[in-house]
Amino acid sequence: MSSRIIQLIDEIEEYIDSCKFKAFSSNQILVNKDEIDELLRELRMKTPVEIENYKRMLANKEAILNDAKQKAEELINAATIQTNQLISEHQIMQQAYARANEIVEMATKQAQEILDSATIEANSVKSAAMQYTDDILANLENIIKHSIEVSTNDYNNMLASLTQIDGIVSANRAELNPPQVVEDEYDDSAEDAGPDVI
8 A cells, every 4th residue: 555655754765865974974964954854844744644544444444334234224124024015915924924034034144244244344444554554653753763863963973072172272272371470479578678777
């Protein structure tokens, strides 16, 4: 079962595979933010539509069962009408009774077969829809986890670079402004006083 969501996931994977690696890295890539944002935006827009489609498919289960019940009721009503017509005729009362039982039994059997078939079909549709939706969400979850990993690595690398640059800047400032040596004030005052006078 193909859908635009699967196509979008394929396009995102192809785009990520086509991205260039960052310098000196074998697991980090350079991503064009606008392109990846556009793909993710369309994916977000299409996901609710696809989920609504699967909800409608599940709702069809009820429609199938209701249709089967209606057909079963129609068959039973038709059988009942035929039974009443046959019973009303005295000459063939016994035959009518036997025939009516056969018709009711056949109608009940057919109705049960229709219900069983409808239930199996509806369960199959529900199971396929749930599996398909889970596959889509699993792929989306993997993409999000990968994006978080890449973003975290980029942030940590940037923080390490900034810390290193800050250390270099601090060292350069320290070289430009070395601490000044203050001469001993006591020694200066002793020299200025001159020789002692008695």
